[in-house]
Amino acid sequence: MARNWCLTEIPWFTRRRACTIRITVTDVVSPSYFIVIAAVELGFFAREGVDVEFVLPPSDASRALREGEIDLYGASPYVGLMAFPDWQGGKLLCALSQGAYWVLAVRADLGAVRGDFSVLRGLRLLSGRGPSLALARLLKAIGMDLKRDGVQIVAPPWPPDPGANLARQGARAISEDVADGFWGNALRAEYAVRNKLATVLADIRHGDGPSESRHFTFPALVASDQFVQQHQGAAAASVRAIVKTQRALKADPSLASHAAKRLFPREEAMMIAELVGRDAAFYDATISKEAVFGAIRFAHDVGLITRSINYEDVVVETFRPLWRM
Numbered sequence: 001m002a003r004n005w006c007l008t009e010i011p012w013f014t015r016r017r018a019c020t021i022r023i024t025v026t027d028v029v030s031p032s033y034f035i036v037i038a039a040v041e042l043g044f045f046a047r048e049g050v051d052v053e054f055v056l057p058p059s060d061a062s063r064a065l066r067e068g069e070i071d072l073y074g075a076s077p078y079v080g081l082m083a084f085p086d087w088q089g090g091k092l093l094c095a096l097s098q099g100a101y102w103v104l105a106v107r108a109d110l111g112a113v114r115g116d117f118s119v120l121r122g123l124r125l126l127s128g129r130g131p132s133l134a135l136a137r138l139l140k141a142i143g144m145d146l147k148r149d150g151v152q153i154v155a156p157p158w159p160p161d162p163g164a165n166l167a168r169q170g171a172r173a174i175s176e177d178v179a180d181g182f183w184g185n186a187l188r189a190e191y192a193v194r195n196k197l198a199t200v201l202a203d204i205r206h207g208d209g210p211s212e213s214r215h216f217t218f219p220a221l222v223a224s225d226q227f228v229q230q231h232q233g234a235a236a237a238s239v240r241a242i243v244k245t246q247r248a249l250k251a252d253p254s255l256a257s258h259a260a261k262r263l264f265p266r267e268e269a270m271m272i273a274e275l276v277g278r279d280a281a282f283y284d285a286t287i288s289k290e291a292v293f294g295a296i297r298f299a300h301d302v303g304l305i306t307r308s309i310n311y312e313d314v315v316v317e318t319f320r321p322l323w324r325m
Contacts, residue, residue, distance in 0.1 A: 021045075021052045021234060024061060025074035026130075028164040029268050030185040031275040032101040032219040035283065036074040038259040039245040047244075048237040054263075056164045065090070071227050072238060076217040077295040077314065079130055081304045089225055091316045094239045094285040094323055096219035097246075099205045101279075102134060103189040105198040106181035107174045112201050115208055117142045119201065122150040126170060126179035129155065133302045134216045135183040141210045154179050167268050171197045186275050187268060194271075205282060215294025220287065228316055239285065239322045246283035253277035285323040287315050 023040065025033035037054065039045055045052040058064045062083035065073045073083070074096055084090035104125075106112050112119040120139070127135045132153050136146070144151060156169055157178060170182035171192040181201070182188065192198035202208035204216075221242060228235045249255055256276040260269040292311050299305045311317075 021050055021072060021231075021238070022055055022070045023052055023072040023074070023238075024055050024057045024064075024070050026057065026061070026076065026079055027166055027185055028056065029167040029187055029264055030101075031187055031272065031279050032097045032185065032282075033074045034256065034259070034272065034276065035096040035219075035242060035245055035249070036072075036221070037263060038249060038256060039241045041259040041262060042245065042248065042255060044241040044245045044248070045238065048241045050234055050237045050241060052238075059160070065222065065224060068224070068226070071223065071231075073222045074219060075222050076130070077220060077292075078133065078217055078299050078302070078304055080220070080222045081299055082130075083222070084224070086305060086307050087309055087313045090222060091225060091228060092220040092287055092314055093223055093228070093235060093316050093319055094221050094242055095287050095291070096221060096242065096283075096285075097279065098282040098284050098286075098291070099214050099218055100134065100216045101185060101205050101219060101282075102131060102183055103186050103200055103204070104135075104138075104181065104183050104202040104209075105170060105189045105192055105200050108193075108197055108199050110180070110199075112199055114199075114201060117144065117201070120144060120149070120151055120181070123180040124152045124154050124178075126156060126173040126182040127153050127184070128166075131183055133304075134213075134298070137216060137298060137301060138204075138209060138213050141213055163263070163265070165265060165268065167191050167265075171195050174198060186279065187271060190271055190275060191268065205279070212294070212297075215291060216298040217295050218287075218291050223316075235316070236319060236322060239319050240325065243285045243322060243325060246285060249276050250280040250283050253280060287323070 025036050040054045064070045066083045167187045170188045173179040174197045253273050253276040256273040260272045
C-alpha cells in the first residue's frame with residue numbers, strides 16, 4: 001500500500017516519490033469515479049506493476065494535470081477540456097463507466113413524481129460549477145427557460161470539505177434552505193433520500209430525461225500527451241488496472257465496501273456497495289464514437305470547443321484492445 005502522506009496538509013506535489021504515478025478524481029465520494037479509488041485500494045494498480053499514489057483533488061486539478069503535478073485524472077471529457085483547450089495536449093485513456101451519471105433530486109415535501117419536470121418551476125437547484133453546464137443544458141433540452149420559468153442554479157455556498165466529500169451537499173442545501181433541489185452524483189441523491197430530505201426526479205444514466213442528455217459526458221481516465229508519450233507502459237498498465245477493477249466490482253459489488261474504508265466517511269461507505277451493484281452494468285472501459293461525439297456536441301453547445309474535433313483528437317486509440325481484454 002502506498003504511503004498516504006498525500007492526504008495530510010503537507011504539500012504533496014513537492015514530495016513525489018521517484019517513479020510514483022499521482023492520480024486523483026473530480027469527485028471522491030462518487031459511484032462513477034469510485035473505480036479509480038477501488039483500483040488503488042484493492043491493489044489492481046500494484047498487480048499491474050504501477051506504483052500509484054491517490055491524492056485528494058487539488059483546488060485546480062485541471063491546472064495540476066496540465067502542469068504535471070498529477071499524472072492521471074478521473075474526470076469528465078468537459079473537465080479534460082478545461083485542462084487541455086480544444087483537446088490539445090491531453091487524451092482520454094479509457095472510460096471509467098458509461099453515460100452521464102448525474103441525478104436531479106428535489107425536496108421531499110414537494111411530492112414530485114419522477115420524470116415530471118414541471119415541478120422545477122420557481123425552484124433553486126444546487127450545482128457545482130462544472131456540472132451546472134450540464135444542468136443548464138438539460139433544462140434547455142426539456143424546454144425550460146431559466147428566466148421564464150424562474151429556475152435558479154445556485155452554487156454551494158460552503159468552503160470545500162477537507163475530505164473532498166460532496167455526498168452530503170444536496171441534503172445540507174435542502175435542510176439549510178439554500179436550495180429546493182440539487183444536481184449531483186447518485187450517492188449524493190441516495191444520502192438525501194435515505195435521510196428523507198429528497199426524492200429523485202431524474203436519474204439520467206438510468207433512462208430519465210431526454211435521450212441526448214445521456215451522452216453529455218461520461219467518467220474517463222485523462223492524461224497529458226506528455227505523460228502517455230514518456231510513460232506509455234505505465235499508462236497501458238493503468239488502463240488494464242481499471243478494466244480489471246471494473247470486472248471485479250461487477251462480479252462482487254461487496255468489494256466496494258472494503259475499497260471505501262480509508263477515504264469514505266462511515267455512512268457513505270455503508271452505501272457504496274449497493275450503488276456499485278446498481279451501476280455495475282455501466283462499468284465498461286470502452287470509449288465509443290457515439291460517446292465521444294455526444295460529449296463533443298455538449299462541449300460545443302456550452303462553448304468549451306472552438307474548433308472541429310475528431311475522435312482521434314480525444315482518445316488514445318492504441319489502448320482500444322485493452323478495453324476488451
